[in-house]
Amino acid sequence: MALNNRWFLIFATSTLLLCSAMVLPAFAQDFSKNGNHTTKKYSTSATPLPYNWTVDITYPTDDKGGPFPLIFMFNGMEASLCIFLDSSRLGSIARLFNRHGTCCQAAWYTKTVEHVASWGYVIVQYTTGIAYPLQNGEKDEVKVLAPLLEWLKSDCPIKNKIDFSRKAVMGHSRGGKLASLHYATRSDVATAVLIDPVDCSPQALGPTHPSAIAKLVGLDIDCSRKPIPSHGRSDKSAAVIGSGYRRDGIASWLLPSCTPDDNNATAFSATLSDKSWYISMVQAGHMQFAESNGLDAYAALNLACGPLAFKISNADVISEARTMAVAWFESVFRPGQSTKSGLQAYMQHLQTQSRKGVLTYRVPGAPPAAPETTAAEAVVSSATGGAERKNPDSIREFMQASTLYSSGRQADRADTSTHIIHHQTGALKTSRWGSRRRRIEGRAICRFRELALALPWLA
Numbered sequence: 001m002a003l004n005n006r007w008f009l010i011f012a013t014s015t016l017l018l019c020s021a022m023v024l025p026a027f028a029q030d031f032s033k034n035g036n037h038t039t040k041k042y043s044t045s046a047t048p049l050p051y052n053w054t055v056d057i058t059y060p061t062d063d064k065g066g067p068f069p070l071i072f073m074f075n076g077m078e079a080s081l082c083i084f085l086d087s088s089r090l091g092s093i094a095r096l097f098n099r100h101g102t103c104c105q106a107a108w109y110t111k112t113v114e115h116v117a118s119w120g121y122v123i124v125q126y127t128t129g130i131a132y133p134l135q136n137g138e139k140d141e142v143k144v145l146a147p148l149l150e151w152l153k154s155d156c157p158i159k160n161k162i163d164f165s166r167k168a169v170m171g172h173s174r175g176g177k178l179a180s181l182h183y184a185t186r187s188d189v190a191t192a193v194l195i196d197p198v199d200c201s202p203q204a205l206g207p208t209h210p211s212a213i214a215k216l217v218g219l220d221i222d223c224s225r226k227p228i229p230s231h232g233r234s235d236k237s238a239a240v241i242g243s244g245y246r247r248d249g250i251a252s253w254l255l256p257s258c259t260p261d262d263n264n265a266t267a268f269s270a271t272l273s274d275k276s277w278y279i280s281m282v283q284a285g286h287m288q289f290a291e292s293n294g295l296d297a298y299a300a301l302n303l304a305c306g307p308l309a310f311k312i313s314n315a316d317v318i319s320e321a322r323t324m325a326v327a328w329f330e331s332v333f334r335p336g337q338s339t340k341s342g343l344q345a346y347m348q349h350l351q352t353q354s355r356k357g358v359l360t361y362r363v364p365g366a367p368p369a370a371p372e373t374t375a376a377e378a379v380v381s382s383a384t385g386g387a388e389r390k391n392p393d394s395i396r397e398f399m400q401a402s403t404l405y406s407s408g409r410q411a412d413r414a415d416t417s418t419h420i421i422h423h424q425t426g427a428l429k430t431s432r433w434g435s436r437r438r439r440i441e442g443r444a445i446c447r448f449r450e451l452a453l454a455l456p457w458l459a
Contacts (some may be wrong), residue, residue: 010177029325029342032319032349035119037062042158046428048147049126055148056106056150057120059161060111069166069333070152072182073113073146075134076104076198076290077175108290108298112195112322116170119326122162123170124152133174137208139222142181157282159174166333170325172289173198173258180212180268183236191332192238193325195289199263213263213271227262237275240265241321243289244282244360245306258286258305259357278362279350281326283311288355291320312358320359323349 001256037060045052060068105111106125113123126148133141152159169192171179176197183192199213200223207222214221215271216234242265247257259265269278285306292298293315327346330339353359361369406439 029330029338029345031119031330031342031346032323034115035326037064037120039114039117047126049144049217051129051132053123053126053128054106056125056127056201057122057156057158058125059158060117060120063161066161067160068120068122069275069329070162070164071116071168071170071329072124072179073106073109073123074169074171074175075106075109075125075127076171076175076287077128077130092227104173104175104290104301105292105296108292111291111318112289112325114321116329119330121329122158123146134203135208137204137206137210138174138178138181138212139208139210139244141178142185145182145186168192168329168332170195172196173206174201175284176268177212180238181210181215183238184212184215184234192200192236192330193328194238194268195266195282195321195325196241196242196259196286197268198259199267201230201258201260201263201443203407204274213267216268216271231271233270233274234272237273237280238268238270239277239324240269241245241279241281241289241324242266242269243284243286243305243317243430244280245285275364277324277328277364279319279320280360281312282357282359283307283321284317285310288312288314288317291318316358 016393039058040061041057042057043054047053047055049055053230060066106127109125113125117123126144128141136267152162153164167189169179169182169189171177171193172195176194177199179192179194180197180199187442197212199211200209205223205272207224211219211221211223211225211228214228214231216236217231219229219231221228241257261267262297265278265280269276285302287298287302287406288310290298323346331347332341349362350359350361351367351369375446
């Protein structure tokens, strides 16, 4: 008995030693949720920036894990549509147009900025007026980063929270262009996140507006030369997310796209290295990556850059953008085991969202995206609550059967020897019918198909 106890103790001790030497996998982080830090915003106009532009700094309130990487976030600027003035900011016209931001203000990106900062980042924003971007362009605006950075190092009250050796850039629309220009020209910028970036818009042409797409591959070309000459790919990688909504027909002629072809997120993605991420929000409008509930130009811009009836909420669009931003920044600045587990979960999330038709993606290492479906299949998927996912071939058979029925119209002339297809919970069931009720069912299937095929024209 004593011998047995001895061997039991030896076995138990060996097991404990073996387990203590093992490294258990880290719990997968969920980048869509807020991080472990509470955040706070510091605002000031006492900086070296021109016209006393307001600078907003969002940062973690605690010091755990600090100092934190520094991210510069640049706002968008839909110049041709900035026709509404903020009634809360009155003054001389010159002062208003040069100092106050009446379009794409820093506050419009609060949800994204606070979310990213909660993961342990210090985010710096500034808001220009309308006149400066139009008159001076990005050629002059990229120069304001150097004095702003020096102020952050010397006079900023929260400078001790910032790790100046780790810097990144992020931006939306024209802000994505500014972020790309800094990323392309500054060796101290580690990476970039581009949110529906726009390079050369019709309102930003000429020598004061350099092309960011060209700059990423080392070319000095301004936006007066369109299209950008053929070029190779950049060796720089970034995370890019874009809007998928596009106008067509007379609507595109009456109101030009806010994300013109060859200058949008797709074009940036095609220029960046093949290690980059690219996500397209299928039904999102350009301004849905921002949000405002105030009396400003946002509502007009959102309507001008999107459909009359939005098919996805701002909250969902912003959620995807900020989740991607956190996932990308964590992969660059904190590539540990917990981040790797979080990235695996994020890749699965992308595949799930792709199957729902929310987005498409091109991300190295991610599982394959869902196969493309026709518009009619998407309508039937919605109507059946996704039951066809259990049998993906059944829906195609259903559509083929209804096509045959539509062309023959046999049920309108005969009551016997006619078969129709019933689609129930992903399975096909065939039944013989000769009654009026089932004849009506057959016609309903035909009408349903015709409606499904017509819906894309109504979007």
